[in-house]
Amino acid sequence: MTRFIVLFCFSLLTLTACPMSSSSALPRNMSLKAFDPHRQDFVCKHEADAMPPIDAQAEAWFQEGLRITSRDLWPDQRDYPKAVVLWQQAAERKHWKAMMNLAGVLIQGDGTEPYVVPPDTERAIRIVEEAMRLGIPAAFDAMGTYHRRAMGVNGDASRAYALWELAADMGSPSAQAFLGRALLAGYDNPKAGIWSNRPVGFKMLECAFAQGNGKAAHELALDYSVVDRDYGKAIRVWHEGVKFGSERSANSLATLFGGAEMTRGGPSPDPAREERYGALGDALYLNPDLRFPNLDKVLPLPPAKLPQWDMSQPQTLIDAAKQIVPAPKVQPTPGSQRTGRAHIPQGHALPRNPVVPASEFTERFDRLTAHVEPQRDPGTAPFSGYWLAQLTQNLRAFQVEWNERQVPLRYTQGEVFVSPDKRSLGEYAQVIGVRWHYLGQPVKLADPEPPIEAARGIARTSRIPMPFVTCRGNRPCPRTGIWEPHVDEGHALANVFDSLSRQAYVEKDQPFPDPRDSYLDIDPHELRWLWADNANQPAAAGMQIKQITLSDLHDEQGKPLA
Numbered sequence: 001m002t003r004f005i006v007l008f009c010f011s012l013l014t015l016t017a018c019p020m021s022s023s024s025a026l027p028r029n030m031s032l033k034a035f036d037p038h039r040q041d042f043v044c045k046h047e048a049d050a051m052p053p054i055d056a057q058a059e060a061w062f063q064e065g066l067r068i069t070s071r072d073l074w075p076d077q078r079d080y081p082k083a084v085v086l087w088q089q090a091a092e093r094k095h096w097k098a099m100m101n102l103a104g105v106l107i108q109g110d111g112t113e114p115y116v117v118p119p120d121t122e123r124a125i126r127i128v129e130e131a132m133r134l135g136i137p138a139a140f141d142a143m144g145t146y147h148r149r150a151m152g153v154n155g156d157a158s159r160a161y162a163l164w165e166l167a168a169d170m171g172s173p174s175a176q177a178f179l180g181r182a183l184l185a186g187y188d189n190p191k192a193g194i195w196s197n198r199p200v201g202f203k204m205l206e207c208a209f210a211q212g213n214g215k216a217a218h219e220l221a222l223d224y225s226v227v228d229r230d231y232g233k234a235i236r237v238w239h240e241g242v243k244f245g246s247e248r249s250a251n252s253l254a255t256l257f258g259g260a261e262m263t264r265g266g267p268s269p270d271p272a273r274e275e276r277y278g279a280l281g282d283a284l285y286l287n288p289d290l291r292f293p294n295l296d297k298v299l300p301l302p303p304a305k306l307p308q309w310d311m312s313q314p315q316t317l318i319d320a321a322k323q324i325v326p327a328p329k330v331q332p333t334p335g336s337q338r339t340g341r342a343h344i345p346q347g348h349a350l351p352r353n354p355v356v357p358a359s360e361f362t363e364r365f366d367r368l369t370a371h372v373e374p375q376r377d378p379g380t381a382p383f384s385g386y387w388l389a390q391l392t393q394n395l396r397a398f399q400v401e402w403n404e405r406q407v408p409l410r411y412t413q414g415e416v417f418v419s420p421d422k423r424s425l426g427e428y429a430q431v432i433g434v435r436w437h438y439l440g441q442p443v444k445l446a447d448p449e450p451p452i453e454a455a456r457g458i459a460r461t462s463r464i465p466m467p468f469v470t471c472r473g474n475r476p477c478p479r480t481g482i483w484e485p486h487v488d489e490g491h492a493l494a495n496v497f498d499s500l501s502r503q504a505y506v507e508k509d510q511p512f513p514d515p516r517d518s519y520l521d522i523d524p525h526e527l528r529w530l531w532a533d534n535a536n537q538p539a540a541a542g543m544q545i546k547q548i549t550l551s552d553l554h555d556e557q558g559k560p561l562a
Contacts, residue, residue: 027132028125028143028153035161037183037195044207044519045171047137048495051096058095061086063452065101071287072457080111091127096136103127103142107151121152137172140164144175168204173213180204181219209237210519212501214246221249231256231266239301240518242280244501245291250281272306273299279314280321289458292321294482297505297536298548307536307546319460320548323500324482324532327461328448341409341418344386344442350408354440356383360413379436381411386439389417408439459500460550465533473514473527477506481535485512485527493522503532 065083084105090098104110106127109119125146131139144163147156167175183201185194208216218241225234235256241249254277259269276299284290298307298320309317335344344350360383381387386408391399411417417436453459462482471478473485482505487497497520504513512529515522537547 027129028146030132032159032162032166035158035165037188037190038197039200042200042203042207043169044203044210045169046207046211046493046496047171047173048211050135050137050171051495052094052134054095054097055093058090058093058098061090062095062098062101063456065090065098066289067452067455070456070458071289075112076114078111079115080105080117081115084117091130094134096131096134096138099127099131099136100138100142103131107146125152135170137167137170138174140167140170141172141175171211173208173211173216176204176208176211177213177216177219180208180216184219184223206519209240211496212244212499214241214244214249217241217244218246218248218252221252225256225261225266229265231261235267236301239295242277242284243292243295245284245288247281247284247288250277250284254278254281267302270302273302275311276306276309276317279317283314283318287457289456290318291323291458291501292318293323293501293503294505294534295321297321297482297534305545307548309548316548316550320550323453323459323503324462324534325451325453325459325500327463328450330448333445335408338407341411342407343410344408347445347447348442349445350386351440351443354385354438356438357385357441360384379417381413381415381417381436383438384412385441386410387417387436388439389434389436392433392435453500462532462534465531469531471512471529471531473512473524473529475512476509477512477529478508479531479535480508481505482532483512483529484532485529487522488526488528491522491526493520496520497522505534 065086068079069083070078084102087095087098087102087105091102103124105117106120106124108121109117111117125143128139128142128146132143140163143153144160144167145151146153147163148160149155161179164175164179168179180201180203182193183195183197183204185196188195202220205216205220209220217237221234221237221241224230224237235253238246238249238253238256242253254274256266257270257273257277260266262268280292280295280299298309298317300306330346333344333346333349335342335350336346336348338344387410388408389406390403409418417434449455450461451459454461469479471483477483482503484500484503485497487494491497497515506512506529512524512527514524515527534550537549539546
């Protein structure tokens with residue numbers, strides 16, 4: 001009977017494991033439908049639609065793990081052991097990206113001294129298996145790689161391709177890009193991993209491209225340039241690939257604008273564009289996590305003229321092309337909204353342990369209090385800083401309340417203390433002394449923690465301009481600058497589309513990007529774009545070249561700065 005069950009499960013070639021208690025029931029050994037490179041069709045599915053919900057705490061742990069292992073850090077500064085702890089915590093809450101990152105670190109080990117994580121292949125595979133049980137497309141893609149490279153499982157190319165095909169059908173953009181490229185060949189050569197099935201290959205690449213996959217963009221553009229000799233279309237798709245973080249797309253455009261294909265119909269040499277794409281390619285080589293949705297701010301496609309850029313500062317170019325995230329809202333610090341002597345500069349606070357300024361310290365005035373008798377001269381400040389007046393003797397309730405109402409006041413050395421309002425002290429005004437307590441000089445507070453994307457170096461911060469400026473996507477752009485799109489609530493593609501990586505730099509009176517050009521079935525009128533400012537400086541009188549800028553040109557009311 002057992003033999004019959006095994007044969008029955010094997011013959012079905014189902015996409016799920018057979019209900020058996022042996023090791024063959026593990027997802028790593030699941031029964032699979034054989035890879036079919038000559039399939040007749042492919043239905044595009046998006047990974048975002050298959051993802052389980054993520055809770056806020058798990059996301060915070062995940063992002064912190066990314067921050068402390070950021071490619072913006074030197075290798076010996078990346079704290080992989082701590083990241084493993086954080087991602088494990090997030091994985092326990094079913095955060096699928098944390099699960100995949102954790103497995104990626106453990107499968108072969110990672111890190112540089114002193115932050116090294118030793119390999120734990122079996123643990124990595126079990127994590128991926130748990131993600132497979134959750135239906136995560138990326139987990140099936142990863143398991144395919146493990147089988148192909150014999151990483152903790154038996155090396156089996158047939159199983160690898162079957163898993164990659166399953167992952168592609170489930171919505172994995174990585175698997176779609178990989179298999180899409182494999183199917184674009186003009187002939188079959190299984191040993192080389194290529195087959196002739198261009199219609200399906202293109203559909204897979206287009207589906208991955210719609211999800212913002214840079215590898216898919218590069219392969220599509222490569223085919224347009226090599227097979228179709230359609231350099232105009234190739235340039236547009238490669239350009240999008242750069243926005244998606246494709247180093248190869250950036251390098252391909254640098255080569256193309258260097259004149260490499262001019263004799264075969266490619267563009268004429270354009271040294272400025274060649275240099276800018278090259279700088280972006282170098283940045284992506286150092287940090288593959290970068291994305292450049294606002295690329296058109298610094299590098300618009302021809303025939304648009306390039307804005308001015310200081311070639312000695314490539315980081316300006318890179319930062320300007322990054323996505324922008326809202327800067328932390330500035331909260332008034334204590335005393336910053338008071339006036340006169342009571343004002344404490346914004347972003348500063350009085351120290352817990354005040355210290356007498358060294359230049360003003362004397363043996364005569366070495367204490368942090370100054371006692372003043374009301375019937376005498378009100379007295380002077382022994383040294384500069386903030387002082388707090390407090391009544392000192394046999395206090396009644398209303399006088400205790402008086403003490404509580406006092407705020408620190410700024411005096412410079414030798415200035416006369418302001419006498420308290422005697423009317424507020426009642427009949428005891430002539431006998432109650434006032435002691436002025438020295439609270440020190442204000443110190444600068446630490447800047448607010450930047451958004452995690454900015455801390456990781458993959459975004460820069462900007463305040464949201466007020467008042468809000470919005471526009472429907474089927475209308476001309478009303479104002480030059482960076483715009484952020486939002487699809488109408490309830491749209492079927494909201495999970496795929498709504499992302500900071502969909503930002504775009506658009507010139508006034510130009511059309512907004514059309515999602516249909518990226519193989520997304522979203523009509524422009526279903527989008528509302530929010531203006532985020534950050535426009536380049538307009539050309540000076542008599543000049544035609546605009547200047548790239550990272551600073552906002554408008555105040556909080558949307559008025560131009562002087």
